Amino acid sequence: MTILVNSNTRVLVQGITGREGAFHTKAMKEYGTKIVAGVTPGKGGSTVEGVPVYDSVGEAVRKHPEINASIIFVPARFAADAVYEAIDAGIELIVVITEGIPVHETMKFVKYAKMNGVTIIGPNCPGVISPAECKLGIMPGHVFSKGRVGIISRSGTLTYEIAYAMTRAGIGQSTSIGIGGDPIPGTSFIEALELFRDDVDTDAVVLIGEIGGDMEERAAKYVVETGYEKPVVAYVAGRTAPPGKRMGHAGAIISMGVGDAQSKINAFREANIEVAELPSQIPEILRKVLKNK
Amino acid sequence: MTILVNSNTRVLVQGITGREGAFHTKAMKEYGTKIVAGVTPGKGGSTVEGVPVYDSVGEAVRKHPEINASIIFVPARFAADAVYEAIDAGIELIVVITEGIPVHETMKFVKYAKMNGVTIIGPNCPGVISPAECKLGIMPGHVFSKGRVGIISRSGTLTYEIAYAMTRAGIGQSTSIGIGGDPIPGTSFIEALELFRDDVDTDAVVLIGEIGGDMEERAAKYVVETGYEKPVVAYVAGRTAPPGKRMGHAGAIISMGVGDAQSKINAFREANIEVAELPSQIPEILRKVLKNK
Amino acid sequence: MKLYEYEAKEIFLEHGIPVPEFRVVSTPEEALKAAEEIKGRVVVKAQVLVAGRGKAGGVKLADTPEEAYRYAKQMLGSEIKGEKVNKVMVTKAVDIARELYLSIIIDRSMGQPVILSSPEGGVDIEELARTRPERILKIPVDPLIGLREYSAREAARFLELGEQSKQAQDIVSRLYEVFLKYDCELAEINPLALSTDGKLYAVDAKIIVDDNALYRQQELSGDYLRDLSYYEAEAKKLNFSYVELDGNIGILCNGAGLTMATMDTVYVMGGKPANFLDIGGGARAELVEKALSLLLQHPKTEIIFINILGGITRCDEVARGIVEALKKNPVKKKLVVRLKGTNEEEGRKILEENGIYVFEFMDEAARKAVELGAKT
């Protein structure tokens, strides 16, 4: 089945006429993703990579009622509005690629999305991919391969690094979700773990965490408390990051005594989740836990 | 079973130390309602009619976790805040007696309540009563009698008039809900009809409508479209009301061509709901529809 | 509370919604001066709150200041649909290429604000909603989120404008600001005019403020009794709900629903109610006395039907108030009284001691009132 996206996903691209939007529309189409429409206000009537462009999400959805996912490339200042537009148009999965959205905006639209039963991935994320079925994001498709391990990650390139190592080792992925590097993600580790729990095509999950917040600690607690049935393997980036400094991602900061890597690593280990010292160790650990299963 | 309130209802009174709050706390207790606590900020530690008073709803609920309903008597300017406080404290049924709350406030807290799965009755309403079990409101208890007919009404005294006529005719009530006279009620006719539909102790429903808005028309449509299984009988007040004038209730106004009585009466009749010409005719119509059943 | 056109336009101006230049004046001389200052053709508009002033001669196009003077003179002091004209607006006449419609209302069935946008303005929007609803776009606004930019853009796009679309979007946003800031039930621009030189103007403006919110709209509420008749204003000061009607049978009840039902019962039985008067819940004798005095003094009221169902309201208090009012007002009008509920016996006793019969049932009392009303 995979989670979130599959061959039935029909995609709307918001901000399709921008540089990023157009580039990734092409890349996603090449991967095989079904892009059915795009939106840029004022650019209705044109096409991008053969995809029809509309002035509003409402219009796109009326013309293409099969749309069930949206990916947002619009600039930070307008991104929140684009999210509301997609939610109000009834789209049930929204991937927000945009980086730099004020957190006061994000916390509002994330709440609004939950109120409306809509799943948001991101913001500031690479998106989600179910290899060989659908790539709804900006990740390089070739590092992923179809398989039975799920990935949930706060990072982009580090995920590609690990996915690539898995792929080389012959361990494919069911779905890989980049939940994004902002302090308040639309979908958290726990929510993503819940999705994988119910997916018959996922045998194990790789969690790629980093400093900042306590999402890893909460995920560890969740795994223990719910007796999570599938093996979970983790990596945590940022052991050498100093406190009080933002490490690239808006959310990657140790502040007010919360969010250092060691606390996360300890929480995982207490939850019997094996933590890799190096990203390159993930495949061997996976092989071990999958065999024990 | 009755709906909304019964002998298991445990009540918090918000604004208990005010004139209205204190008066009706006494009246409700005399009727047999289980009032377990009251709230007035700054008056914590005192008692009203033997009921302990707290400074906040949070405190009251911590001390009396059995509280499952609240009735609000606080003045209009502070009423919205009292509603949020009750919702945030996890109380699932809130009766807002207060009249005069700005509609911009009401539309927000009604939405917030729905988001949180909380039922609001009112504002600007007499409350709800399940005769012989629980009176959560300001209605004179003696005009009601235990029985198997539900009442849903936008008005106060007119409900008492009709309930009294029913009681005299030997037709008791399961529950009587005064949804209030404001333009945006927390619980609409349709929502109340849904509750009675599922109540095994209700055999028929009396709808008491009035001019303003199109809640009656929507209820009629709902009855037709869902094939509502229980007989519904209606009365509509305001046939002689001129357009553009507010008739006492903030919501009782014919405006922009919407809300006249004839439209509502027609809608009911088209839905095969018998409409009484006079309030006094309700008992005989009820007797007839109950016999036919 | 309805605002006058000029008040709504002042608010629009403050919030950056373009309005044709205007002056508000109370004498023909001032109108002349205003027209001279504004230059070119002007429109003279009677400032009244009743609807349909245009057809009643309250809006006139003046080619010269002298003409403006004449129209102002005609209008000032006259009555339009029963409402006296105290002020007129003199405003620049816009050369209109197209008339559009824009408003924000509180939609009761959705329980939230809705933007209404139509490329066909200047017409009766209710009529348009009946005949060609597809020409009106309705955009709901989540009250917890507020107006989103995309919604304003959609509303503007539906107006079928060209380069002015961006400006129209801006007007939608500003209109929403006004709607929120002034606790509006309605904020309407009809027509929103596109001038022949490609500009947008709010040529008319209508704002209705929620009466329940007047306490926090102090700058507006100064004279909120202004659109009421003498009796309505008196009733409002006493906090009664009161509406004047055409008949001769005065109605005095407790509770809005019961008051309407009492009016309706009188009507069904062949009588004509003279008013709606709801004294509310828990009224004391003094208040009842004042309410009844109002009806006793009202010239059109011949019979007075008092219908009280005591809950919080105590029948003895009502009875005392009735007796007191009759003492204070020597006017001889016939009273029909029905009292029921809390302290009913005591109330009945007080009234009967004063020679007033008390009915037990609403129907028989109404029948009596109608019978008396027909005789007068």
Place this chain on the structure above:
Amino acid sequence: MKLYEYEAKEIFLEHGIPVPEFRVVSTPEEALKAAEEIKGRVVVKAQVLVAGRGKAGGVKLADTPEEAYRYAKQMLGSEIKGEKVNKVMVTKAVDIARELYLSIIIDRSMGQPVILSSPEGGVDIEELARTRPERILKIPVDPLIGLREYSAREAARFLELGEQSKQAQDIVSRLYEVFLKYDCELAEINPLALSTDGKLYAVDAKIIVDDNALYRQQELSGDYLRDLSYYEAEAKKLNFSYVELDGNIGILCNGAGLTMATMDTVYVMGGKPANFLDIGGGARAELVEKALSLLLQHPKTEIIFINILGGITRCDEVARGIVEALKKNPVKKKLVVRLKGTNEEEGRKILEENGIYVFEFMDEAARKAVELGAKT
């Protein structure tokens, strides 16, 4: 972006949060004058952004203006925890009866603002949260609803005040206004002092503004590079994410997670990273050149480890940037390069033509960098 205490206090003043009288000065003479104007005992406070200035001698109580002069002279131009003091605040010394704590933060796990209130202020709140969490009240605020009066009242009540409770409630509301208006991640008053004469004052003030929101906080963002070192500021101008560390191995990667993982890998293998430098996604040759030049020029960096996983980023662009940077910067520093992904072959070719070996795997490259780093 952190604000200086005086900036935060100016904002507080504007929003009606009481602050003891203060002046901000840059010379001892001005400090003297300020102390004379304020009268009585004053506190001289170094305006720096680092935490813990009190223990580092950056806060001094002066009984006389002359003493204030002396302390200002000591502080101005000195360094506190590596940060130069350019301004000091001279502020009235409050006779403190009790110290309280009040803040509003964005709680990441709840995804919403939270008010933190404690009757024990003036202390390290993180320490208090660990040792006696029951002394801190956390009140979540729904971002779609905003702060409710009852929440402000609860927060105030927890401060265990008497008659000042109402004022504390008002301070909570105003602090929330500040929090919203300035896109704060944190708005903190620690301590909120109750003076011996029964008044509340924000004796210290801390505001952290969300960097992502600086575009709409123009009045603040003028010099948002101020709290950065030279290299950090240079990197920020180029839109890199850059953080300085203690080691000798420079790190240059694409993507925050990969950059951190690369630092960690170096560390696990026994090396010490000199920095975090994330060039982001899709960087062109020119940008890579500038990033690498920065590291080449940095005095503490001895070895540079470039780890690129090409997705949107093209390896050939990266290679060209590397070659360019080496040409422009004659400094001899050892480079370890790992390139993988999009246009990998082309990139490898460019580098090898310029005598630079290209690793395929991160681990072996890291091992090499650590080996080289240990030798220097």
